[in-house]
Amino acid sequence: MLIGIDDTDSPQGMCTTYLGALLARSLIRDHMQVREARLVRLNPNVTWKTRGNAAVMLDVQGDPARAYTRACDLVDELADKSCENTNPGVVVTERKISPDFYYKAVTDFCTIDEAVALLTGAGARFKGWKNRRGLIGATAAVASDFADRTSEILVYRQPGRFGTPRLVNRDSLFAAEKATFPHTWDTVDTANDVVVCVPHTPDPVLFGIRGENPRWVMTARQMIRSEPPGIEQIWVTNQGTDAHLLPGTAGHLEELRSYYVPGTLTSAPVTRTGGHVAFVMKDGAFPVRCMAYEPTKTFRHVIRQLIPGDQVIAVGSFKKGSINLEKICIVALAPDRIVRPPVCPACNKRMTSNGKGKGYKCKKCDARATEPLVEILPRTLRPGWYEVPPTARRHLARPLCRGEPDFS
Numbered sequence: 001m002l003i004g005i006d007d008t009d010s011p012q013g014m015c016t017t018y019l020g021a022l023l024a025r026s027l028i029r030d031h032m033q034v035r036e037a038r039l040v041r042l043n044p045n046v047t048w049k050t051r052g053n054a055a056v057m058l059d060v061q062g063d064p065a066r067a068y069t070r071a072c073d074l075v076d077e078l079a080d081k082s083c084e085n086t087n088p089g090v091v092v093t094e095r096k097i098s099p100d101f102y103y104k105a106v107t108d109f110c111t112i113d114e115a116v117a118l119l120t121g122a123g124a125r126f127k128g129w130k131n132r133r134g135l136i137g138a139t140a141a142v143a144s145d146f147a148d149r150t151s152e153i154l155v156y157r158q159p160g161r162f163g164t165p166r167l168v169n170r171d172s173l174f175a176a177e178k179a180t181f182p183h184t185w186d187t188v189d190t191a192n193d194v195v196v197c198v199p200h201t202p203d204p205v206l207f208g209i210r211g212e213n214p215r216w217v218m219t220a221r222q223m224i225r226s227e228p229p230g231i232e233q234i235w236v237t238n239q240g241t242d243a244h245l246l247p248g249t250a251g252h253l254e255e256l257r258s259y260y261v262p263g264t265l266t267s268a269p270v271t272r273t274g275g276h277v278a279f280v281m282k283d284g285a286f287p288v289r290c291m292a293y294e295p296t297k298t299f300r301h302v303i304r305q306l307i308p309g310d311q312v313i314a315v316g317s318f319k320k321g322s323i324n325l326e327k328i329c330i331v332a333l334a335p336d337r338i339v340r341p342p343v344c345p346a347c348n349k350r351m352t353s354n355g356k357g358k359g360y361k362c363k364k365c366d367a368r369a370t371e372p373l374v375e376i377l378p379r380t381l382r383p384g385w386y387e388v389p390p391t392a393r394r395h396l397a398r399p400l401c402r403g404e405p406d407f408s
Helices: 016-029 064-078 099-107 112-121 134-143 170-180 214-221 299-304
Strands: 002-006 033-041 054-061 089-093 125-128 150-157 205-211 229-237 245-247 257-265 277-283 286-292 311-319 322-332 336-340 373-377 384-387
Touching (some): 002 016, 002 064, 016 054, 033 099, 205 229, 277 299, 299 322
Parallel strands (some): 033 229
Antiparallel strands (some): 089 125, 257 311, 322 384
């Protein structure tokens, strides 16, 4: 059977992955076999998400009726149902749900009615609490089909420590990153000297290590010194895979979806109030604004070096008419020209304009010239891919340490 759970947390606490890890242990104690624990990230632009919009799935060999009861009892006990936006869902199915539902849930929006219709057709056991919105994520979790997969080990706190300051040795995190990168990533942000893998919210997670496979995340985890942990779980995930991206063209982008969009800059980047950087590019006849927000830090330095005529591929979510950049590919650089009046060959002085369309003249000797002086400036920017730093990276965004994207 496949067990899906979603929407059990709130900004005040709990974590769906923690509940899933507890359920896995409960099922094992009941002599069931947990063959896989899967952390499924869905559309990161969903406005009612708590944090990273994650559901969980357990692939289990055992009694579906008992497993369903255990899952529902655990949600009743631990889910923060007092929060208005916490609406849990549990699914237990012995038949695979069409992966099309997962693909839609990670790139677009699904409805509760769509989820219920699929579950009913599959003969699944399912329960939704309150407005039942968690059934969408739980259904997407059991329908999930990962073309690319990574791993994350999540280390959880002892229950008595929930809500207190976390104790994780900072130096050990940087040492783990140095020893295992690029096979693990986003443990820390070395360029900005910031710890990334330790949350600041009052949930049960102590820290999490993301990487290519269980061996690498465990290698890094064993290097980290911290307060005594509670339980730990290695998850198979779609994190770091760009599973949320759709091909897009300017003028045909839908709000709250994520795209990769080719275009040519029509305006120079402008730094706005708050340090946000914006530019406009065109793909055919349609312009679209692209934004690099202040939290992307040094990524903005790359964006500021772009000029009109540069050909790029912008990658990010489309919100309020803008592509919020997660990464960018510079496909081709335009020549950076400065056009100035020519120098008089006789006087070695800069000429001045003689009027629109009338060329140039020397004020001293009255010499004339028809063409301006065009200088090509060297550009330090190079074609290729550039990404936001780990502190600004979304869970689903594929880091360049995993290889450059191929959107062909």
